[in-house]
Amino acid sequence: MLIPPQNTPTSTTRIAAVIGDPVGHSLSPRLHNAGFEALGLDWMYVACHVPHGRGAEAVEDMRRKGFDGLSVTMPHKAAVAAAVDDLSPTAAKLGVVNCVRREGDRLIGENTDGIGFLDGLRAQTDKDVDGLRVVIIGAGGAARSVALTLAENGSTVGVCNRTHASAQELVELIGGASSVVQQEAISDAELVINATPLGMNENDPLPFGIDLLRADQCVVDLIYDPRKTRLLLEAESRGLAVLNGLGMLLYQAGEQFRLWTGLEPPIHAMADAIGVTL
Ligand SMILES: NC(=O)c1ccc[n+]([C@@H]2O[C@H](COP(=O)([O-])OP(=O)(O)OC[C@H]3O[C@@H](n4cnc5c(N)ncnc54)[C@H](OP(=O)(O)O)[C@@H]3O)[C@@H](O)[C@H]2O)c1
CATH class of the missing domain: 3.40.50.10860 (Leucine Dehydrogenase, chain A, domain 1)
Structure with a gap:
């Protein structure tokens, strides 16, 4: 046998x-x-x-x-x-x-995408999301999951997206302290999240004007391939804390x-x- x-x-x-x-x-x-x-x-x-x-x-x-x-x-x-x-x-x-x-x-x-993002953030940073000022770039599937979970856990979420109508729809979905914002709002955020695919390819433009960032902020790029997008490399060189999408x-x-x-x-x-x- x-x-x-x-x-x-x-x-x-x-x-x-x-x-x-x-x-x-x-x-x-x-x-x-x-x-x-x-x-x-x-x-x-x-x-x-x-x-x-x-x-x-x-x-x-x-x-x-x-x-x-x-x-x-x-x-x-x-x-x-x-x-x-x-x-x-x-x-x-x-x-x-x-x-x-x-x-x-x-x-x-x-x-489980939203809770995955939150658990990853909690494991990899000391951030308390309750009361956190967040700007999320993008309003697609990943942005929707992450924004909903952050809003449910007390964050103030600003949604900045190429297509205004999708950003508006997302804000209506999550309710709470959320709003559609322009890129300039990034300067006032504590956490900035790229939820667009910009950065997956080497020649992609940055998802927003990099000079809007300040050294005391944290940037999360939901992309994990490459492990460090141009956005994360630029943010890191300006002294920001950075995370890729592997935690999520x-x-x-x-x-x-x-x-x-x-x-x-x-x-x-x-x-x-x-x-x-x-
Ligand atoms: N780490 C993880 O576990 C995880 C999980 C899911 C997704 N992701 C990553 O998250 C990213 C988004 O995925 P998704 O599923 O949310 O995609 P999606 O549903 O297609 O949404 C894409 C979003 O990006 C915006 N966008 C696309 N191309 C753009 C451009 N050239 N300029 C400006 N904005 C642009 C779209 O804006 P419009 O509304 O104007 O089209 C939309 O808001 C991808 O890189 C994906 O790999 C990571």
């Missing part, structure tokens, strides 16, 4: 997956498999290329094949929100999910791990897997 080597998946192995298009660049398999291994769990995590327009089918596959967790990335976040049985209050407010969990036979859509990536995965397994995520093992020092 052939004896399978240790760690070979069997019929009892629980499976989680990330769906996206593209998905080959995803760091999620590294993060979650490191977490499962650190706790000795009989779980495995795979990346599945699901073409644009087929997110709802992937949810039905999850249901039929008995997957225990799904991470959802672009472009499926809204389609999956519409296909699950129920949504968490945050996912319902945002209208997009980045995670699906099982509750008996029901599939529940969650959104790590902690949003940690929250997903917690939702699926019910266990405290082994965050240091997960951080090691993507080269983050906490």
Whole structure:
């Protein structure tokens, strides 16, 4: 009889997956498999290329094949929100999910991006977000999750976006002490967040006028590839505290791990897997 080597998946192995298009660049398999291994769990995590327009089918596959967790990335976040049985209050407010969990036979859509940002910020800085003056550049999916969580935790959020109507829509969504602002408001912020893709490519312009920054501020770029965008390099050379998007990536995965397994995520093992020092 052939004896399978240790760690070979069997019929009892629980499976989680990330769906996206593209998905080959995803760091999620590294993060979650490191977490499962650190706790000795009989779980495995795979990346599945699901073409644009087929997110709802992937949810039905999850249901039929008995997957225990799904991470959802672009472009499926809204389609999956519409296909699950129920949504968490945050996912319902945002209208997009980045995670699906099982509750008996029901599939529940969650959104862990905002809490991931907050947990990452708390782990990597001494910032208390209650009462913090924040300006966020961008009003897309990432900006919406982060702005909502910050506003719910007492921050005053200014939204600055290329398209005014999207900034206005975001401010209406998050309510509280939030407003649409112009770039000049950056000078008065304590925390400045780039939530646009500007900086992913070497020749991209900076997302805002760099001379608006002051040395006592903190700048977070949600981009993590490259690990230091031109914005972060410029801000650092002016003496500002800077963070990239790896903290958010790590902690949003940690929250997903917690939702699926019910266990405290082994965050240091997960951080090691993507080269983050906490
Ligand atoms: N660290 C993490 O875990 C994490 C998670 C999610 C996303 N991200 C990163 O966050 C960034 C945004 O992602 P997303 O999903 O929010 O994208 P998205 O939904 O497409 O939103 C993009 C936002 O950037 C603005 N924008 C795009 N191109 C611009 C340009 N040339 N000039 C000025 N503004 C521009 C858009 O403005 P308009 O409204 O005018 O189009 C929009 O507000 C990406 O770099 C992504 O990699 C990181």
